[in-house]
Amino acid sequence: MLDKAAIRDCACALQFLHERNISHLDLKPQNILLSSFDNPHLKLADFGFAQYMSPWDEKSVLRGSPLYMAPEMVCSQQYSAQVDLWSVGVILYEALYGRPPFASKTFVELEEKIRSSQAIELPGRPKLSRDCLDLLQRLLVRDPLKRITFEEFFTHPFADLEHMPSPENLERATSLVVEAVEKDQQGDHSAALSLYCKALEYFVPAVHYETDIRRKEALRSKVNQYISRAEELKAVVTSNNRAILQQGNSARDLLREMCRESPRLLAALQLASAAVTKEESGDSDSDTLELYQQSLGELLVLLAAEPAGRRRELLHAEIQTLMGRAEYLKEKIKMKDLQWKEESMEHEALAESIGRSCTLQ
Known part of the structure; x- marks a missing residue:
């Protein structure tokens, strides 16, 4: 199971990028590396799709891997840096439950599931802590205007950057x-x-x-x-x-x-x-x-x-x-x-x- 230390590493890396107005735009498990087996720390990799994006910038070009794309990107709408937060939610969901929330065989099927107004189903097991559940639910919000913001993500108790060693x-x-x-x-x-x-x-x-x-x-x-x-x-x-x-x-x-x-x-x-x-x-x-x-x-x-x-x-x-x-x-x-x-x-x-x-x- 993904623990708080792993989420903290991910949040710390995203905070570094966000402070420099950089969006990764292709966050997925394959692009998250471990520094070592003995004392592992997460590192983000593959910045081939990364872009300079100020908070007010919007794009419409499709980038990334479909399973981890935010709804606004999949549906070819204008999107902002918020798409990275949706991707973090999908990665966290998959780490907790063993599969992404919108597993699909085709892009058309994926788009149908994302366009649906049906609430994202969270399995009953494993039992999540209140903080973990709250973060997961706030990351996986289809409407980017209602999704958790970067500032809220960085201060969320499950990410817990407040206690980052320094x-x-x-x-x-x-x-x-x-x-x-x-x-x-x-x-x-x-x-x-x-x-x-x-x-x-x-x-x-x-x-x-x-x-x-x-x-x-x-x-x-x-x-x-x-x-x-x-x-x-x-x-x-x-x-x-x-x-x-x-x-x-x-x-x-x-x-x-x-x-x-x-x-x-x-x-x-x-x-x-x-x-x-x-x-x-x-x-x-x-x-x-x-x-x-x-x-x-x-x-x-x-x-x-x-x-x-x-x-x-x-x-x-x-x-x-x-x-x-x-x-x-x-x-x-x-x-x-x-x-x-x-x-x-x-x-x-x-x-x-x-x-x-x-x-x-």
């Missing part, structure tokens, strides 16, 4: 770790956990991109140390959250009793309860987080219209509790992602060690 980002990561240690020593475990997770979002990509073996090993050792401490803090914060949840049950029940005449408020509270139940049962994924966010969005609107009184006080307290749980759940999801990356790094380290051993032999 001297500035390593300084930022180090600063966050210092803050995390201070909060940890002060006993503010929740804040420390959040800061460790934010720092790791910068450190983990840095390990992936580091080429010097000694620096890579040193950085990987630090990352493992921070992940271990974050795991310990997660256990402490989970225990504290459960205690807070138990203490808040009576107030929550009272609030529900006071909301019987307000179906909208009661429905929002029931949505929040569903999120809490899912989380307490161990279902700590993006769907649970979305339930929290939906309920909080509704409750905050209702709080603004709620007159002063006991019910407003209880509602405000409940919102604060739910916001805390939602923020903590975000950190848990980040930790799961970071743990997966840590395992990938361990496999990568093992492969490097085996490779060096084979070379010595």
Whole structure:
């Protein structure tokens, strides 16, 4: 499966081109190369169809490979640099599902499928993260005016160029770790956990991109140390959250009793309860987080219209509790992602060690 590092490489290359008003116009898997097997990075190749295209420029000449052409190009309409973003969407779809979205035997069949107003079908498997799904859906929009823009693509959380390794980002990561240690020593475990997770979002990509073996090993050792401490803090914060949840049950029940005449408020509270139940049962994924966010969005609107009184006080307290749980759940999801990356790094380290051993032999 295509991971965030691969999309980040692709986005970084496109950002370089976009800043120079260059459009590739023939993005497809065959034109994406790996720098090496040991420490692979994506590189764009074959600029035979590339053009200088300012954001306001439009072309009408057919270029590229039909399966990866944007609808406006296939249908011989005027097109802009946005066509490259459609191609990225097709490549991502194919990497995830094993086939392009409009696989066809002839160009006529392909054009018919692209001209169709029928929504692009996304298979149920594999299950995609919310960020990955959002990016895929926004890239594969037939109308170029409604498609994701380059600026939105470069700042999208799945492309995650914000955490692209750089001297500035390593300084930022180090600063966050210092803050995390201070909060940890002060006993503010929740804040420390959040800061460790934010720092790791910068450190983990840095390990992936580091080429010097000694620096890579040193950085990987630090990352493992921070992940271990974050795991310990997660256990402490989970225990504290459960205690807070138990203490808040009576107030929550009272609030529900006071909301019987307000179906909208009661429905929002029931949505929040569903999120809490899912989380307490161990279902700590993006769907649970979305339930929290939906309920909080509704409750905050209702709080603004709620007159002063006991019910407003209880509602405000409940919102604060739910916001805390939602923020903590975000950190848990980040930790799961970071743990997966840590395992990938361990496999990568093992492969490097085996490779060096084979070379010595």
